[in-house]
Amino acid sequence: MFEPFVHPILLLLLGVASLVLGWTVYFVYSLRISGGTFERKISIPYLFYSLSVFAWILSNAFFYSPLLLQADNDAVVFMALFANLASSSAFAFAYLVTRQLVTDIDSTLSRYLQNALFIVLISAAIYWNHRAGSTVEGVSVYAIGRFNIQLGEQAATFFLSAMALIVLSFRNILLYSRHARPLQHIKSLYMLFGISVFMVSTIVIHAFIPLIWKNFTLSWLPPALAVTEMLLMGYALVTSRFYSNRHILFSLLSVLLACITVALPLVLLINSISLYDAAIIVPLSCLVTGLAWRVIFRTTTHLASQLVYGQALSPTQKLNALTREFQKSTHSAISQIAQTLDIDQHDLQLVYNLQDEKAYTSQLYNQNSVIIFEEIEEQVLTHSSVSSLLKQLHVKMKREGVALVLPIFDHEDQMSHLLIARQKCSGHLYFCEEIHALQYVLKKAQGYINADKKVHQAQALANSIAHEMRNPLAQVQLQFEQLDTKLQISAPKIELEQELIKGKVAIERGRQLIDIILREVNDASLEQEPAVQTSIKQAIEQAVERYAFESDEMRQRLHISIEQDFHAKINDTLFNFVIFNLLRNASYYFDSYPQSHIDIRTIVGKYEHFLVVRDTGPGIPKSLQARIFDDFYSHNKSGGSGLGLGYCRRVMKAFGGSIQCYSKLGKFTEFHLSFPVDSLVSPANSPVITEENTAFVPINIGKQNDNADNEYTILVVDDKEVQRQLVKLLLNQLGYDAILANNGQVALEIIQSNRVDLVFMDIQMPVMNGFEAASIIKQTFPQIPVYALSGESGQRELDKIRQIMDGHLTKPTSKEALLATIQGEKQKTPIGA
Structure with missing residues (x-):
């Protein structure tokens, strides 16, 4: 039965x-x-x-x-x-x-x-x-x-x-x-x-x-x-999450090959010795399988990967192995992840400013959480009862081209980063095995990622201080040189005192820059800073008064028009650093855009008041406006920490307000600082942005010393006025004439219409940088020697200088270094050659 x-x-x-x-x-x-x-x-x-x-x-x-x-x-x-x-x-x-x-x-x-x-x-x-x-x-x-x-x-x-x-x-x-x-x-x-x-x-x-x-x-x-x-x-x-066909085939093939590899020798062995006793066969099979399975399966996995993917490791295995790469470099590991996932390196980024990504963080709760655009789109388009937050998330991801968002947590299980990936180059979805592999490697590497952030902050601090301090030091050196000149000619005491005052201002500016940079990299909570009701008009006047402008001419290009004053609960120190950051960013292009200026005004609203800081510089492309508040992100600037605007946003959040950027390329850039009225935080309509036409007018360039050696002309290219004036003064003292240019494009125009025997070229400049300009000069005027005059210290930049240029002088430079360079070039190329 x-x-x-x-x-x-x-x-x-x-x-x-x-x-x-x-x-x-x-x-x-x-x-x-x-x-x-x-x-x-x-x-x-x-x-x-x-x-x-x-x-x-x-x-x-x-x-x-x-x-x-x-x-x-x-x-x-x-x-x-x-x-x-x-x-x-x-x-x-x-x-x-x-x-x-x-x-x-x-x-x-x-x-x-x-x-x-x-x-x-x-x-x-x-x-x-x-x-x-x-x-x-x-x-x-x-x-x-x-x-x-x-x-x-x-x-x-x-x-x-x-x-x-x-x-x-x-x-x-x-x-x-x-x-x-x-x-x-x-x-x-x-x-x-x-x-x-x-x-x-x-x-x-x-x-x-x-x-x-x-x-x-x-x-x-x-x-x-x-x-x-x-x-x-x-x-x-x-x-709504699926495994790729190739991964399914790879997995099945790996197991099948492993089973065949284990079973075939056992069957042949049993048949050869005519063994049919189940009491022996079953334990023997289990023993052999248990001992050999791990090694055999690893081998068959490589073989299956070779057959399916054409390489020894499958994409998921590559991703899982990247934990070690995070120990060396987060940037390198992220690049390899992008390559494995078939996306552009710039389409995969770590985001530090979580407060700017509330739409994402509100949907992520733990390491296993993930946001996938296609899933959000499916819910929004096929179901009517979808929350407004989900609809806003769908619009945001579609506008920014984001396809995948994964969270990264710190040792206290607090979300510290977001890994944001855009669409694949092939247009394919992110498959289930890729998401699981990313979650695995991010969980293993989260300690390295958070440590790398601190290292990055330290590097940004060092680089930013080194870069920003060169101009105040050059200004101090310039004042010493001018003092030396005036002492030799027994200038009046009042002139000597003026030079001393200028030197003290340069030192104060250096101290202020260091304070700003240290604030930028400080992770301390800003909400605990004391705040009191303060007149915005008085706060702005005080901040501008304390800001160390590079020159009186720069101060004159700032216009304050506060017709309607309002009070806001702020911390004076934090507010000053916000204004300092905005002024520093806006004045960065003053030399390149001599007609540009800064306007500060207020807008009084029902629920929010606004402080508007506007500059008529080069503007910011619309595609980059959403990223300028990201940590370590900088647009068309060199040497900064990339943390300034992110710091400004954190300060404004601590004040209960916000900061937004509005810009039109080639026209203007405006930062709107919003302050709640009577602690209300209801958003007001964004103020209307008006457009103003601004044109680039090149600076006046010409010979500055009638007693100079007219047979040897030197072109000095630097976007900073103080650096140009310092080199010009030193060259004049050496008896040489100098032509000045504030960027690489202007330098090329000068060389086309003037005889130039030697070029001292800064590297990091707007419009056209030193590397681009030097490459063009070497192609069209190979006989003109080009020396880098910069503060670059990175190995990559130094290698590029050696490859493109004839030499390198560190700024602020000295009279001895300039003289040695000029004499060396004169010996190589006789005058008139």
Whole structure:
């Protein structure tokens, strides 16, 4: 009695039926916790489809159970007819699922024709199978699992009607795939694969074999394979994250090769020694598998990767191995991640300023959280009851081209960074295995990432101080040189005192710059700083008065127009540093844009007041305006920490307000500092930005010393006035004439129309930097020596200087260094050559 009950096909079918039932329960559970994520019109026919497959499997299991021998002939025929109806029901509901997918994209005529054909086919199937005779005339039973079905006259027609429903379903999925968004396209591929397996097995086993050869021994196979379509279709409906086809193939192939490698030697060994004792074979197989599996699987994984990806490591293995790279360099590791994911290096970035990304951080809760654009888009476009925050997130990600956002946490489980990735170059989605690999490597590397941030801050501090201090030091050196000159000619005391005052101002500016930079890199909480109600007009006047301008001319290009004063709760020290940062940024281009100026004004509103700082410099491209508040980001500037504007935003947040940037390239840049009225934080409408035309007017350039050596002309190129004047003074003292230019483009224009024997060139300049200008000079005027006059200290920059230029002088330079360079070049090239 036990032996026939455990027919292997019965066990298989009961196992598949259990799988179907379990999956159906899980699907219903997913519907409930999704809160209406799935459309009811799709989920309901899918549930009936799953139940139909369940009934189809059980009706086929009957023919492999002991019940087959105990039932009379009428009952057996009834089960055969029931199996036909269950299969027909499965085909029908599978079709209805696909029909709902294309309701909005199919033509009206096609919908009417399909509906009519569907009604006819289902009605005919019910009619043919409601009693014996049409499709099934009788069943001959020989043993459990051995039977023969006498087919009726309409059996072939019934099978063709089932095929028609499968073909219609296939057609609908293809239509859905052609009109689908990327995520829907992936879902359609899963459905197509499942329905293809279902269709081929049903056509071959239930139609051709029984009708032609009268063989029913494999009739159980289509119901069992129906689970493939059911699971793949259900998975596509339930989830929005998928594994790539290549990863699935790679995983299956790795396991298959490992199993073959383990099993084949065991089988050969057992056969060679004629060992058939299960008590020995089973333990031996487990022992060999346990000892060898790890090594064998590692080997077969490399082989499978070579076959599937054409390389020893799969992309996910490459990503998982990058934890070590983070120990060396976060930047290098991020670059390798971008390369592995097939995205541009600039399209993958670590974001430090989380307060600027509230739309993202509000949706991320732990290391396993992730934001995927296609998932957000699917919810926003297909469901009406979507929160406004989700809609805003969708708009933000679409506008910025962001496809994936992952969080990074620190040792206190506080979110410290965001990894933001844009679309892949190929246009493909981010697959499940890539997301899991990224989450794994970021979790392992989060300590290195946070440590690298601190190192980066320290480097930025050192570089920024080194760069910013060169101008005050040059100013001090200039004042010493001028003092020396005036002492030699016994200048009046008042002139000497003026030079001393200028030197003290330069020193004060240096001290102020150091304070600003130290503030920028300080991570201390700003909310704890004391704040009091202060007149903005008085605060601005005080900040401007304390700001150390490079010259009186620069101060005259600042205009303050505060017609409506207002009070805000601020900390004077923090507010001063915000104004200092904005003034420093705005005045950076004063030499390159001699007509530019700075205007400060106020706008008084109902809920918010605004302080507007506007400069008519080069402007900022719209595509970069969203990034200028990111830590370590700088636009067209060199040597700074890249932390200034991020610091300003943190200060304004501590004040309960905000800072926004509005700019038009080539016209203006405005920073709007908002302050809440009476502690209200309701956002006001952004003030209207007006456009003003500003034109670039080159500085006056000419010979400055009538007593200079007219036979040797030197061009000095630097964007900083104090640096140009210092070099010019030293050259005049050496008896040489100097022509001045404030950027590389102006230098090229001068060389085209003037004789120039030697060029001293700064590297980091707006409009055209020193490397670009020197390269052009060497191509068009190779006889003119070009020396770098800069504070560059990085190995890459120094290598580039040696490659392009003839030499390098560190600024602020000295009279001795200039003289040695000039004499060296004169010896190489005689005058007049």
